[in-house]
Amino acid sequence: MIDVIRVAHGVFYVTDLARSKDFYVNLLGLNVLHETPGAVYLRGVEDREWTLKLELAPEAGVKHLAYRVRSEADLEELVRLAERQGLPHRWESELDRPRMLRLQDPFGLPVAFYHESKTHKWLLQDYHVHRGPGLQRIDHVNVMSPDVEGTMNWYLRELGFRLSEYTEGEDGSVWAAWIQRRGGVHDLALTNGVGPRLHHFAYWMPDALSIIRACDILAGARQPERIERGPGRHGISNAFFVYVRDPDGHRIELYTSDYITVDPDFEPIRWMRDDPRRQTLWGAKTPKSWFEEGSLLEAFDGGWVKPREGALQGMPVHVI
Ligand SMILES: [Fe+2]
Incomplete structure (x- = not known):
């Protein structure tokens, strides 16, 4: 069985990086781990890795959601699962995560899995820097x-x-x-x-x-x-x-x-x-x-996954 440890990060496309950074950093108090001209990598005070990447893009949406797995063998097992079920998949990398398997689950969700990650000193007890x-x-x-x-x-x-x-x-x-x-x-x-x-x-x-x-x-x-x-x-x-x-x-x-x-x-x-x-x-x-309302998800070959109604549509939806 593939050993998924936990949900680990999200990558959001945002249309105005400075405006989004102001919201997430100056108002919510997330911490900047790394910054490039087109992206900001954020984490909470307990996170030892970045957990939210804001990436500048022409349209807002979600690039992918990621999970961390126990070992590299789990990634290989995920490749076999994707091949067996015909799920689109490829190797990608992100900051601190050199080997990430991105796939489209059978329902259209862009999900990524990684094992290796560079970790950073947490800020949990650095109370003087909490904002x-x-x-x-x-x-x-x-x-x-x-x-x-x-x-x-x-x-x-x-x-x-x-x-x-x-x-x-x-x-x-x-x-x-x-x-x-x-x-x-x-x-x-x-x-x-x-x-x-x-x-x-x-x-x-x-x-x-x-x-x-x-x-x-x-x-x-x-x-x-x-x-x-x-x-x-x-x-x-x-x-x-x-x-x-x-x-x-x-x-x-x-x-x-x-x-x-x-x-x-x-x-x-x-x-x-x-x-x-x-x-x-x-x-x-x-x-x-x-x-x-919800955020669009990126399709495997670009563009957005087209949202569709299911069998239970037309009735009030309930979310927590
Ligand atoms: Fe929730």
Whole structure:
């Protein structure tokens, strides 16, 4: 079995690098690990590697989402999987990651896998350099998919992901799934919606107060419109959260206080679709934009993966 350790980074295309850098560094407080004229590599204070790359491009979107694997042998096994299933794949490299396998999963998601990476001294206890709300580490990604059940089953079967929570429709269909490799609630969440598109990219926060501080900072900077939803507490995952939108509309979740799923007898938690406590325990309303908008994903040969509606479309979508 291919041994995926965890979700590891995202590469976002942005249309104004200085504007995006101001948002992520000066307001959210992410730390610059490396910079070139066309890109900025960012990390939280616990991240020993860069976890978000902003790359200047004519249009906003997502180049790929990446996972770290246990060994080079896992990469070779991934090549065999891609060949067996006819998935487009090639070797690429990124800063600090000389050997990265990029492939298109069967549902159109651009995903990359790497083992070798240059690591850097973490900043966790360098409290004197922490800024803003103090984003700590990459936590998860959430993808809107027209085929949640099929995508979930592929990641469970082929990549050894484990299910922690899911939402079921009245007819038994899976509307959303939270799946993980790392022992938390999720590395990857899949949500019914027009896709594939990235719904959000999430950072773990030290505590709930740091999330409130992020809201205060955005308000102080006269950019309250960047706060899209929350703060609040999810039913699913039990996490305290806020969702913010970057200058290109990419959605970032600041997230904390979920739970572990490492026990061998852990039972996935099922939620019914009509349970109002799923999205937020407090019952706060969610804006329409949050259900409908997401970031486009780059196609293997360039351009964008064309989002499509799935069998469950035409009914309200639900995302955490
Ligand atoms: Fe999330």
